[in-house]
Amino acid sequence: MVTRGFTGRRPDKPVAERLPPGQYLTDDFPVLQLGPTPRIDLARWRFVLREGAKPLKSWSWQEFDALPRTRWTGDIHCVTKWSKFDTAWEGVSVDDLLAAAGLEAAPTAYLLAEGFDDYTTNVPVADLTGGRGMVATRYAGETIPPDHGGPARLLVPHLYFWKSAKWVKGLRFTAKDEAGFWELRGYHMYGDPWREQRFSDD
Amino acid sequence: MANVWQEATIVGIAPETPRVKRFRLALGRPMPFRAGQHVDVRLTAPDGYRAQRSYSIASPPADPTTIDLMIERLDDGEVSGFFDAVAQVGDAIELRGPIGAFAWEPAMGGPLLLVAGGSGVVPLLSMLRHRAGATPDVPALLLYSARTAADVVARDELLARAAAEPAFSLDLVLTREPSGRRLDAARIAEALARLGDPAHAFVCGSNRFAGAAADLLVDAGIPAARIRTERFGE
Known part of the structure; x- marks a missing residue:
């Protein structure tokens, strides 16, 4: 359906080619979250890998921050339509996290990322391993500001950014693909921006 | 079925403030919603280029076939500029x-x-309109920060509600009026003294406003789990 009188403002071709359908480029870094920014005391921070209810491995902040770190720079896409290019992150890859936990492979094919604010979101393990995802602890060379999910957030940049859980406190491996907070509320289980998987039946 | 696009016809346009207009939309298909939710709007150019934005619904859920959006004209706004300068009744x-x-x-x-x-x-x-119709006894307080009195959306309605509804209080924070104050801890404390301990707090505004206001509510002792925020870019 053509909207009468709408011509739009197309981005230049180099920008347009990097924008998934329905997205626009922003230079800001908007903040999207359900509630207040949690106040997290690094002295009490812990990151836990679980299989169901069973803890597999946990780290204090000092231990976690001493793990090998990986850098990634690229584009991120929020389901609320903004995209931001060339964001620079650094953190512990999920591959390195599994290795540090003494796991040869993830125990199941799915997981729920869990935040200190009790937010959850589901991601297939295959979308986090093989260098595809990390628990980020640096943004643009600095510690991640609390509004942007610091001290640590999940980074799975090839999916809509609600999958990159802020204030992440652990990963819980699940036998099945279990819906998280937004996925229970009509958002897509997978969330590929290039296939515009915003809502459950997209 | 949040995912299915539908056509909506503009049946009314009215200015709310110098920068905000109300657009009344008649929906082809009823869309039951909860007070506070938003919709995605999509515009399509003749060559197929599309732009999408999210807008909150201002009208109460009582009528799922006619909804009001209030759209603020942003400088350089691709979609808000269309609504401000191009959109007409019947589109x-x-x-x-x-x-x-x-x-x-x-x-x-x-x-x-x-x-x-x-x-x-x-x-x-x-939410306020829904509450007034459904549960007028539920105490409610709106703490509303705007630049000047002229920038207050639905000002006449809000003042009338504050006068007519015993359980509703309005606290306007006008930051650029001569006697202007900012939203601060003292203002939150005054609001809580009038309202009592809130079961639910809803905060909506720009990134910076919503972040600062939510932090003030946490500082005032409201449990984080009772506070919901909705933000838009600045």
């Missing part, structure tokens, strides 16, 4: 929804603390 646009977890229902009760910055009042208006 059709596409939308889908409802979307979002920023929502209040009468069964949730109160007291209800609503904190708005600028056009962030829009989803809170839907």
